[in-house]
Amino acid sequence: MSYGGSLLIKGGLLVTPEGLLKADVKVVEGKITAIGSDLSPEGVEEVLNVNNLLVFPGVVDEHAHMREPGLEYKDDFTHGSMAAAVGGVTTVIEQPNTLPPVDDSHKLVDKATLLKGKAWVDFALYGVLHDSNVHELEDMLNAGAVGFKVFLGPTTGNIPSPSEGSLYEILSKSSGLGVTIAFHAEDRSLIEYFTNKVKSSGRSDPQAHEDSRPPVVEELAITKLLLLSRRTGGRVHVLHMSSSEGVELIKRASDEGIKVTGEVCPHYLTFSNEDYAKYGTLIKVNPPIRGRAHRESLMRAVRSGVITTLGSDHAPHSKEEKHRDVWDAAAGFPNVQTFFPVVLDLALRGEMPLTALPRLMSENPAKYFGLWPRKGVLRVGSDGDLVIVNPEERMKVTEEWLRYKSKVTPYLGWELRGRIKHVVLRGHLILKDEVLDRRPKGLWIKRGS
DSSP states (O other): OOSOOOEEEEEEEEEETTEEEEEEEEEETTEEEEEESSOOOTTOSEEEEOTTOEEEEOEEEEEEOOOTTTOTTTOOHHHHHHHHHHTTEEEEEEOSOSSSOOOSHHHHHHHHHHHTTSOSSEEEEEEEOOTTOGGGHHHHHHHTOOEEEEESSOOTTOOOOOOHHHHHHHHHHHHHHTOEEEEEOOOHHHHHHHHHHHHHTTOOSTHHHHHHSOHHHHHHHHHHHHHHHHHHOOEEEEOSOOOHHHHHHHHHHHHTTOOEEEEEOHHHHHOOGGGHHHHGGGGOOSSOOOOHHHHHHHHHHHHHTSSOEEOOOBOOOOHHHHSSOTTTSOSOOOOTTTHHHHHHHHHHTTSSOGGGHHIIIIIHHHHHTTOTTTSSOOSTTSBOOEEEEEEEEEEEOOTTTOOOSSOOOTTTTOEEEEEEEEEEETTEEEEETTEEOSSOOOOBOOTTO
């Protein structure tokens, strides 16, 4: 497979953090070679006239659980990466809690080898860290990991939570190597306490899940991480933030110079606990979706720059696993395909600036995990990854449009503003006029490559 295609995109409105720019983009052999007016088509294989459509950098989804290997009954990398391509995600950073979990360099390389040839988009890999494998961190990094995931609370795959001593060592290594550690920040012991308390009351309503993991479980976990980051200089990235308490902690710590950043997912910005009555366990996720005040706090944090990335937390499960009572239903739902469309809809409705999307969904994720400037930005020398959108059209989330194996999403039936027309991966038109290419062209991308 050649590295990339050669393409000239003419007449688009480039969406950048600085504003909208009317310009052509020329991609030769996968790399952006020129951005400007009236660029020559010399040296390209195809010219795409987009006539004032919006042109975004390809989305870098820093938070995707594609489920392969070992959990393919939920979904697999073929379907997941096809869904990513249709949804405008050109790079996925794949989470490590598969079977087996990616906790040494051999498993990391084996997983990359397995996924090659199945990838419709480029992909990078996390390693996972726990008490038994902190010594493997450097080897996984050298083998191609772009960052590491640590689970402080129970999750799919039952990855054990590391001790405080291991956390201190992990963050010390993070500081020395300049690598980001991404955290599922919920305190396991407090979750066990509140879960037993709520269960013993006999409740089985969907909101019981929220009450079994109240904001204090996130607040305690983040507080511990901030203390350890302050002492070690380690880079803490808190995934799927869900509470106003967490936002306030991140804001204060960042102002103090602690190396901490935060992510939020679209479901925390589009749902509140008032929606449990309608959607039930469809919106059961960890951490849970909370009240409207938390949602508003998270949105303010996105607009103000306190939260600096968005991630999908794509987490598919089978229909049977989702349609159970609140205690037995699996947490999470597929989100990589609706990730950009839902956020784009929020922006086009004025909930957040359109020009914030390139930084939140492309540039910052690429920077935090060592993929920038190859990924995440429209500039000469970067990969030619682009998403081209008609903001005047609308699209409806239907089962026919979704590429997942299990189409169990609360967004089914939603009508969203903006419509993805084309997606470009390293100069290849992998989605043209909303039709997906028949052959996968994704590559394994390593940190700093």
